């Protein structure tokens with residue numbers, strides 16, 4: 001969540017007006033006097049190179065580049081400490097202020113700060129220069145071996161200046177304890193910086209904490225601050241108790257509260273730090289996973305944070321949208337941030353939506369030398385300190401994904417996680433069963449779940465399956481597309497076999513760009529139940545259909561309606577339909593050809609088993625008629641779906657996710673392009689170059705023209721730094737033009 005400005009603290013975002021010089025070719029580009037007039041003006045989040053959505057070389061973005069930001073600080077900073085906070089730079093950043101080198105941060109997934117105070121001119125112009133190394137350096141996790149994903153490059157998350165008093169609150173861990181009992185409380189640990197400085201206030205300071213529900217203060221606690229009481233890291237504890245009844249954070253009601261910690265000098269607040277929390281109890285036990293005392297079967301997917309064209313450099317809105325897709329479209333109750341700490345915006349949305357998170361450190365199979373391992377330890381610490389207040393996060397992943405056992409290393413990562421946060425369990429993803437378990441949960445990528453050996457592994461949690469075993473594209477043959485659905489369904493069914501299995505996270509939510517050693521021939525892993533544009537494939541229908549019908553009826557055929565796509569011809573023959581109805585009637589033309597119940601024989605352990613009909617046949621070469629599917633619940637018709645037999649592209653849609661953007665130069669929304677049959681169904685073989693024309697205060701992020709792939713695709717529209725109306729015209733070669741309007745609201749200016 002956003003840091004609030006209060007007490008002595010002021011936060012000044014500096015995301016606009018960066019000057020980007022591209023590949024760094026000269027030594028002195030970090031010097032204040034360097035002539036940067038030829039640099040491009042860019043806004044963060046920024047990718048060091050715009051790329052096609054597939055078929056490019058990772059070497060295209062692997063270079064060292066230079067960013068410069070001139071600024072005159074807002075008034076009032078004299079006598080205060082000033083920091084620059086980077087939310088994430090891929091992969092290493094060396095930072096200079098006014099020619100003074102402040103240091104290098106290695107690692108692209110965790111935030112870092114440098115203190116500027118000693119080199120800052122509070123009244124004049126300053127120059128922040130950042131040398132960004134986006135090469136795959138062997139000394140930095142996840143690199144050193146091979147990895148099945150791309151990391152991209154640039155200052156791809158936000159940056160801010162932060163002005164604070166000489167003594168300030170550097171971090172707060174507000175830990176709900178005994179959430180289900182009358183003794184529930186919040187143990188607040190505030191980390192103070194500067195207590196022993198010469199310019200620290202002389203008189204005793206007071207630390208005050210409040211639990212708030214909107215404007216209401218539910219509990220307060222105070223203590224005096226003595227430097228001797230603080231730990232080496234400036235930690236001081238307070239307890240918010242006697243809370244009375246609080247609403248729990250749960251999947252369907254993700255209730256959030258606020259904890260505000262204030263540092264007072266006399267009665268004057270010299271700093272204030274606010275964070276959100278939720279009261280919930282989450283435990284993996286030998287009897288399964290329990291949330292708030294209730295057994296919950298975990299059903300979710302893995303997510304890579306990368307997007308087409310810009311890699312990781314998407315602003316808050318599309319990051320948040322991913323959480324919405326997982327929770328609302330895919331009805332997941334959990335996501336794994338494979339294989340690194342992801343955008344804070346994404347995690348905020350998980351908190352707000354009630355989507356559980358398994359977050360893990362960067363890495364993929366390879367364990368490096370002692371220095372590399374120290375950085376991985378640093379990542380454990382940075383991840384936990386950044387994210388410990390998110391109620392959505394219920395498990396810390398403290399192993400390098402799919403690495404070999406390494407007792408010393410993993411004893412350290414586990415011990416560190418437990419010292420920092422004793423309220424969450426640890427996991428760590430392995431891919432072999434006889435692995436030494438140093439974590440609390442037996443998290444395993446189990447791609448052969450037909451041989452589930454879970455009973456021997458209490459707290460078994462399957463963290464990956466399907467994936468590379470069955471890459472699937474929109475336009476694949478009907479047999480493959482349906483098999484993709486069945487494989488996801490089969491594993492979740494097996495995970496339902498035994499209450500002791502915590503559940504599973506399929507590989508994966510969205511297709512992603514990867515290295516040449518992986519993926520299909522275009523360096524994409526087509527492992528998603530959605531494509532790289534986040535557009536559902538039929539396997540998404542399986543996940544969606546596992547929701548309670550009260551939350552929405554789902555009726556998703558997993559096949560295209562054609563006589564001749566299956567080997568041998570004659571219709572799809574067997575048709576898989578994902579639905580949470582309890583009965584389906586299938587009509588070809590007007591003829592009722594089948595009436596079916598969910599396939600409980602094959603999928604008896606799913607809440608809503610897929611339906612399978614073997615009556616979807618015709619004679620190849622004979623007239624083919626429309627399919628109509630009626631969905632019933634308790635005898636009542638609740639859904640209907642028609643699939644056209646004519647094999648003609650009829651509809652063309654350009655649909656934005658949002659009707660409004662903020663004119664800050666970075667806010668963006670996706671515009672989904674799709675061709676349909678007469679009844680709005682996907683046309684997975686539709687092609688066409690969509691010509692895009694944009695007017696108004698925005699720009700297209702993506703290919704133009706955009707060549708549809710599998711009948712669909714998307715570009716993003718980014719707002720410029722001024723209000724107005726964006727009009728995007730999308731023209732299909734045959735199906736006409738769609739116009740999308742997006743209002744751009746004014747954004748507050750940046751203070752410097």
Ligand code: GAL
Nearest residue numbers: 148401402466467468469507
């Ligand atoms: C796993 C790995 C993932 C991804 C997946 C593909 O082994 O952990 O990152 O590569 O395979 O199925």
